[in-house]
Amino acid sequence: MKTLFILISLVFAASVHAQQKDMSFFITSAGPGKGADLGGLKGADAHCQALAKAAGAGNRQWHAYLSTDKVNARDRIGKGPWKNAKGEEIAKSVDDLHANSRISKQTGLDEKGQPVNGRGDSPNRHDILTGSTPEGRAIADKDLTCGNWTKSGEGSAMVGHHDRMGLRDDDASKSWNSSHPSRGCSQDALRSSGGDGLFYCFAAK
Numbered sequence: 001m002k003t004l005f006i007l008i009s010l011v012f013a014a015s016v017h018a019q020q021k022d023m024s025f026f027i028t029s030a031g032p033g034k035g036a037d038l039g040g041l042k043g044a045d046a047h048c049q050a051l052a053k054a055a056g057a058g059n060r061q062w063h064a065y066l067s068t069d070k071v072n073a074r075d076r077i078g079k080g081p082w083k084n085a086k087g088e089e090i091a092k093s094v095d096d097l098h099a100n101s102r103i104s105k106q107t108g109l110d111e112k113g114q115p116v117n118g119r120g121d122s123p124n125r126h127d128i129l130t131g132s133t134p135e136g137r138a139i140a141d142k143d144l145t146c147g148n149w150t151k152s153g154e155g156s157a158m159v160g161h162h163d164r165m166g167l168r169d170d171d172a173s174k175s176w177n178s179s180h181p182s183r184g185c186s187q188d189a190l191r192s193s194g195g196d197g198l199f200y201c202f203a204a205k
Helices: 001-021 040-054 094-100 189-190
Strands: 025-027 062-064 089-091 127-129 158-161 195-203
Touching: 040 062, 040 195, 089 094, 189 195
Parallel strands: 127 195
Antiparallel strands: 025 195, 062 195, 127 158
């Protein structure tokens, strides 16, 4: 019986590892720890790559889903399709992602295949940094990227709700990428409204 249990455990572990190797989307299990100061797009991409590598999916080129004043998040993530660590499809293409995203509390997993806390959990971590409009583009005439992801003090960043839940029953509260501005750029400020400096990572190639 013990031998059978070990064999089942090994088969399950191998299956999970294979799925993670084919993973092309995840939410970071943790941010760099400096609030919205991610070291710019370069630092955010490196963080995605490091987490993916640790999960066995470092064979792909990973980019953070983040806009800046001159860059659209939607233009950084490749063409799709994208799947989470369990092999569930998030979107078929960039247009599908922004018109019919399947990101939710159940499918918005981290790189380890674990769910990310949402509204109703303690602590709530559903505010995901994006700096983007619902269409995945840069927000004109206003800095909602915490200085292009270099500030950890005053400022603000647009966030989305990966669990598609908020204080109201409206489109913004249900948006995975453009729900509301954060209260600040520090780790404490992000946590105060239900975040933790997390962001989306997509396999661009």
